[in-house]
Amino acid sequence: MSKSGMQTRRSAVYLLDQVMGEGRLMSEVIGSGALERLEPADRARAQRLAMDTLRGLERADRVLQKHLKKVPALTVQNVLRLGTVELCQGGAAHGVVNDAVEIIAKNKHHAGLKGLVNAVLRKVDADGQAEWDRLRIPRMPKWLRKPLAQAYGSDVMLGIEAAHFNGAPLDLTAKGDAAALADTIGGELLPTGSVRVPVGQQVSALAGYEAGDWWVQDxxxxxxxxxxxxxxxxxxxxxxxxxxxxxxxxxxxxxxxxxxxxxxxxxxxxxxxxxxxxxxxxxxxxxxxxxxxxxxxxxxxxxxxxxxxxxxxxxxxxxxxxxxxxxxxxxxxxxxxxxxxxxxxxxxxxxxxxxxxxxxxxxxxxxxxxxxxxxxxxxxxxxxxxxxxxxxxxxxxxxxxxxxxxxxxxxxxxxxxxxxxx
Missing domain, CATH: 3.40.50.150 (Vaccinia Virus protein VP39)
Structure with missing residues (x-):
């Protein structure tokens, strides 16, 4: 088990607790310096894990519900959600489950539930991915879905929700020649002149970052x-x-x-x-x-x-x-x-x-x-x-x-x- 991996996952759970329990925006939490103890790469991964969990929250809760007799406290629930999303998206069970158990074991309020977390995530690892793939695309909350469905219709809403679930690639605006930038970094030149970066690229490692040849902009x-x-x-x-x-x-x-x-x-x-x-x-x-x-x-x-x-x-x-x-x-x-x-x-x-x-x-x-x-x-x-x-x-x-x-x-x-x- 990687210590940095456990710290990263615990930070992701903290972000989920702040968003869902305190109503804070993730940017506000991160901007307050809450994750400063993490290395930049681990900080970025914690944020990514939390965002993936929020995107797949409806599916995660559906997968978990048959394994839980009652809904646990929010922190425990978020540990389970995070683990479920990782497992159902191909994460290695050994690291995911062990880290989830240790996060709960080190929480003085919920340490007694480490056995529950272990048992539930083992069951999710066994059959969760097949169920995950059958579930519908997660929907927006009703307070937002209703006005948007009135504006655009139900078919468009399904397309918007699919886009939300898939997440967002990274786009760059070139200070100079956008086509040349796309060629240099192996990106896609979009019809409007932005450059779309291949998924998984580290921003600061891209050619032209230090020289100021571009900036991130959807x-x-x-x-x-x-x-x-x-x-x-x-x-x-x-x-x-x-x-x-x-x-x-x-x-x-x-x-x-x-x-x-x-x-x-x-x-x-x-x-x-x-x-x-x-x-x-x-x-x-x-x-x-x-x-x-x-x-x-x-x-x-x-x-x-x-x-x-x-x-x-x-x-x-x-x-x-x-x-x-x-x-x-x-x-x-x-x-x-x-x-x-x-x-x-x-x-x-x-x-x-x-x-x-x-x-x-x-x-x-x-x-x-x-x-x-x-x-x-x-x-x-x-x-x-x-x-x-x-x-x-x-x-x-x-x-x-x-x-x-x-x-x-x-x-x-x-x-x-x-x-x-x-």
Whole structure:
């Protein structure tokens, strides 16, 4: 048994306990330094194990239910869930079961259940994988599935849920020639110009990392800046800018970018990435609503439910319950109105959200155009290279979903539209 393996699995269980017991986002837990005692590779593996467990949680509970007379305490349940997911996805029983037993044996509250954990996981190892493969794709929680099914229909929901279950590949945005980057690292050049990395690659080990030739950015998240299409010398405002992928895209185009976000730690990451890539922008840690001035172009990636990123953040539906939707929608309207007030006459603004909810996308743009005389949606602007015309919505925005490009590994859910000021 590997000591680091046991520590990694125990850390994964801790992450599950925090998400499901305390309602915390995994990024918040990791950002607090809770896993700092682990080596970077073990820390990444703990996070991956926890995410795999969350994606397969419904299946894991179905496999476990026939082996349990009653539901145990959350920590014990999460040890069993983690072990079940590993075993049903081909993990070696010796390491998985032994580590699970030791995790419980060293827990002063649950040490007496180590025999139960051993017995249950041995049974799962015997017949769990065959049952796992027969079970349906895990579904979203009802609080989220219901509004999305109303928006897109049940067939689309099955495709979105399949994309969530499969997880997300890694996409890169090249500072220079994307085709050359794809050739160098053996990646796939996507139709919109992003580079998709083969599964299992370590980011910092990829060619061009130290040289700053690229940065990590989902293919969908790279499109708002492409649609805004800033030009060299333009005065550009990037509101709610962290983690900075769009800032770097616009800086690479030669624009004079002011990037604003109210989160100091996330803005520190933007500064690090700018330094690594050799790009420059003016960074402002502050409130988007406090910004003044007049800009040629503005990119507003508004605060939202982040429901479009669930395939890479499977903790979201467990850490949230949808109660914040109303406040977020109201905030988006206020932010969008303020951003439009900072736009020069003849200027353009891209409004985007990493949300699957139409109320955080299509509806916001429709209502904004109704409120603002002289502001219109430029439908043609979103028809950039690689975009399927069927993704363009009635009001002229671009709706992206995780089930698009399913044969390539999908994309994040996003909405974006370009508004022009007369």
């Amino acid at each position: 293919a969908a998240a790279a499109l708002p800046a492409k649609i805004l299409n800033v030009q060299a010398g333009e005065k550009v405002l990037d509101l709610c800018a962290a983690p900075g992928g769009k800032t770097m895209q616009m800086a690479a185009a030669g624009a004079e970018v002011a990037a604003v976000d109210d989160n100091p730690s996330r803005m520190a990451r933007v500064e690090e990435n700018l330094k690594r890539t050799g790009l420059s922008a003016t960074l402002v840690v502050g409130d988007a609503m406090a910004q003044q001035g007049a800009y040629d172009a503005i990119l507003l990636d508004a605060p939202c439910s982040a429901t479009g990123t669930m395939r890479r953040h499977p903790d979201l539906p467990f850490a949230k319950d949808g109660s914040e939707f109303g406040d977020l929608i109201g905030m988006q309207e206020v932010f969008l109105d303020h951003a439009l007030s900072l736009l020069k006459p003849g200027g353009r603004l891209v409004f985007c959200t990493c949300s699957l909810l139409p109320d955080e996308g299509e509806v916001q743009v429709e209502e904004s155009v109704a409120r603002w005389s002289g502001v219109s949606v430029d439908r043609d602007a979103v028809l950039i290279e690689g975009v399927d015309p069927d993704w363009v919505t009635e009001e002229g925005g671009l709706r992206l979903r995780p089930d698009y490009w399913a044969d390539r590994g999908g994309m994040d859910g996003f909405y974006m539209a370009l508004l022009r000021k007369a």
